[in-house]
Ligand SMILES: [Mo]
């Protein structure tokens with residue numbers, strides 16, 4: 004029986020991956036990475052779990068709830084192991100949080116000059132409600148004090164492992180982990196249901212306002228430490244560099260690991276190349292906007308004439324205040340179509356509660372890993388003039 | 392004697408303004424507004440107090456320390472009056488904080504299309520060490536509780552008044568005021584000396600990471616409230632709008648008051664039009680970079696060929712961590728000069744700890760008040776080729 008499992012793993016560690024919704028658009032199969040069809044992404048303020056983008060770095064682990072435990076250990080804490088039942092005894096919280104991959108919209112940046120990474124469109128992002136317990140409460144219960152000397156980071160290890168049994172890992176700064184208003188959760192529900200396997204069953208970390216890579220799924224271990232995670236993904240990936248830094252010159256130790264993400268937006272519908280018939284001379288656009296670090300979207304600007312005129316979009320968002328606004332903003336806007344136009348190029352940019360806004364183009368933010376790809380989103384729509 | 396004072400005030404309420412350093416570059420005389428000479432701004436990590444930019448909205452009040460008191464009042468607090476001696480009994484803290492006017496670099500934005508406001512260059516910003524007591528400690532002593540229902544803002548009133556005796560006023564969100572790590576100070580020292588009259592003697596508010604307008608000088612009153620300050624400067628000024636919003640269409644209630652400022656940078660030396668002789672084919676540049684909300688500068692990029700090549704500048708900054716990095720970053724970079732070049736155009740942009748960066752140009756961030764003017768700073772240097 005042991006040898007059978009082992010053989011099965013050697014044969015293809017991805018054989019045990021779950022089935023996925025057929026509408027998901029894969030960017031890689033092993034590991035499985037896929038995004039929501041862009042055109043439907045703005046249909047729901049809460050992205051349905053089975054259509055939520057999937058970012059897996061490794062095979063999905065097979066976890067038996069009967070034996071599942073998360074270990075808490077490290078500097079300033081008493082080592083503990085908590086099963087799901089024990090975890091659920093902490094006060095339960097539900098938050099809305101957008102999760103976005105650092106590489107969202109990479110496919111636009113790569114057109115400037117090739118970058119390494121999955122060819123994500125604009126839908127490596129989703130918004131969900133997450134229920135769990137606060138990491139802060141768990142760490143306090145393990146004896147951690149606020150401002151404990153020697154503590155700088157909280158590391159997470161997943162139960163997903165590479166062929167040499169190294170787990171996926173990441174860390175976040177202690178300031179975020181212990182912020183009483185930081186809302187970092189050990190989450191066991193997504194949109195009111197137990198987590199699915201692709202989204203971290205039975206327990207994942209939700210670090211609101213922080214890039215997806217730190218929202219570790221299939222949580223196995225929490226390590227309080229003076230140091231960041233030494234994982235590949237914390238140290239040698241998911242960092243930003245100058246446009247002139249290439250693979251020959253890059254020094255990964257020179258840049259900080261991405262945590263909070265910059266302000267971003269996208270047009271979801273129509274998508275590039277859609278043929279749309281104007282109604283009363285107008286075309287409705289829909290999309291999302293979001294900013295990391297709990298910064299709230301305060302304005303979304305849309306132009307249909309290369310910036311000569313900017314219209315202000317109508318926003319749908321929750322009422323949380325800066326800097327605790329974790330969820331995204333959906334926006335709509337009707338743009339006027341000039342008479343006899345056959346094509347219309349539309350751009351969107353968002354402004355957040357710090358009045359940061361997006362860079363205009365990709366050339367000057369280009370980076371070798373194609374992360375932080377948050378320039379204006381530009382889409383060209385074909386106009387159905389009704390004429391043959 | 393009374394009638395003499397009153398006559399004197401009627402004659403010119405600015406007669407009692409202090410004398411200023413002759414090197415300051417005035418942008419208006421009554422009220423007095425002036426900036427540091429740009430070329431020397433990056434000479435000092437701590438801007439000398441007498442050369443620090445001055446932003447006055449009204450005449451500088453004449454304050455007698457013997458009778459000076461700050462009043463604390465409002466929702467959830469016991470009304471109190473504290474003189475300077477009483478204020479100094481609270482625990483004393485010193486922080487480094489950059490103060491920047493919302494209109495810094497307006498003179499660049501106005502070239503796209505005229506805006507209303509003082510014609511600031513790139514030096515309506517400075518960095519100082521500030522000593523005082525924590526607003527949080529004072530409010531706790533007045534009985535305010537964390538998360539007190541009905542409390543949303545802390546308003547400040549200055550002792551500077553307009554001809555109808557309305558004071559300068561502003562407010563900040565309660566989340567910032569009460570954040571144990573927010574470092575909001577009632578400050579009485581700047582760079583280790585008592586505040587000068589132009590910088591708020593005897594007590595001003597320092598709201599690190601937040602635009603200058605909320606760092607109220609000559610503090611007279613602190614009001615805990617469910618509402619923002621109803622002052623002109625909070626309600627109908629210092630807000631950002633879409634580039635297509637003009638004075639006929641603007642609705643000031645539709646935009647949030649500027650609090651945290653977006654990421655910015657500038658080249659201080661050489662200044663536009665300087666004639667510089669390269670040394671070993673290079674010209675040294677110096678400047679500043681800063682971001683609001685305690686976000687730390689993580690990289691400053693400089694290009695000398697319109698973005699084909701970006702060099703990474705050397706940074707001088709304090710070690711505080713995100714999101715509690717209140718001070719600016721000074722940067723230096725040697726740029727190569729192509730053989731026989733007679734002019735060199737250099738651009739700078741900064742990246743902060745959320746990986747937000749600056750917009751490229753002013754056209755798409757233009758706004759009618761000329762605030763938030765944080766596009767790339769572009770300077771053309773004349774090259775002294777040594778030839779006649
Ligand atoms: Mo990611």
Ligand SMILES: [Mo]
Pocket residue numbers: 446491492493494603604
């Ligand atoms: Mo200002």
